[in-house]
Amino acid sequence: MDKDGSRGLTELGARIDAAKKARGPAPSRRRGSLAGAELAWRMVIDLVAGVGIGFGMGYWLDTQFGSMPLFLILFVMLGLAAGVRVMLRTARGYERKLAETAAADDDAPERR
């Protein structure tokens, strides 16, 4: 009785999942473009923040050592590199996510 009950529940769960999938809204394509805009916006802010922090650190070091343009120039460039690094990491994460969703889409028909 107990065993039958749990199997019945599992079956019911599978049926509910199938029905949800069949009747649910199709995955929208529009969200993709918006997510892309969000990603671009994120990258721009990361880049600007990197240069800004590099500028701040360089300026502070220069006021400490009285070597005005030296560290400023150095750290702005390092900050730019840091910004690019964050940007590239974001891009790599996005690429991985795209590959994963693509793989999931490919798997889906075989799983049935």
Place this chain on the structure above:
Amino acid sequence: MASEDGSYIHPMDQFLIKPLFGGDTVGLVTITNSTLWMFITVAAVAALTILGTRGRALVPTRTQSVAELLYGFVRRMVEDVAGKGSMAYFPYIFTLFAFVLGCNILGMIPMSFTPTAHFAVTVPLALAVFISVTVIGFVKHGVGFLGFFWPTDAPLALRPVLAIIEVISYLVRPVSHSLRLGANMLAGHAVLKVFAGLFAMVIAAGLGPLAVLPMGMMIGVTALEFLVAFIQAYVFAILTCVYLHDALHMH
């Protein structure tokens, strides 16, 4: 509603901090409109999650299912992004997400105030995440957490330079984390006010039917703002998860 200088467009007036109980100065402990709306957010989230689920019904009521939806959404995000061993920090991330989402959405009510449009609010939120994540990293890995900044796959001569770059890119996190949320809310609400001012200007100039144009823009921007309000809360929480993941697993 033209003001004394005759202009209709005052996009930044809505962000003014005003003391609610008299006085002109904002001290360390002054109840302002920002405080009020943050309190309303906390009260709304508490009402949703505590009162909403008080019945603990097997078949949830409407309020309970909204609370469960919120809980499940954040839980799945923490599981997927922050990875193993991150569940201990779920309450913190849930609180952050609920607070930011609440502030953003309640800020969409006309005449209300959006605390998250102020960097004075978003910077402490981001700094709290930054400091706690760094502390977690050092507690979990000890001094070994410094290895996070020491690239091992580069030639030895380049490593110190790359380490500086890594440290700067680590410091970029709280800046971009707070800047993104604050700037998005600020810009969207200001744009909304600009179009509202244009509407009033067109009417005042006696070009009645043309007012349809700014009106349509206002409707569009309002819809977009609801989307942005949610997406920015989501991005804030998911980036917290990403940072937490780095602290827990070091890549």
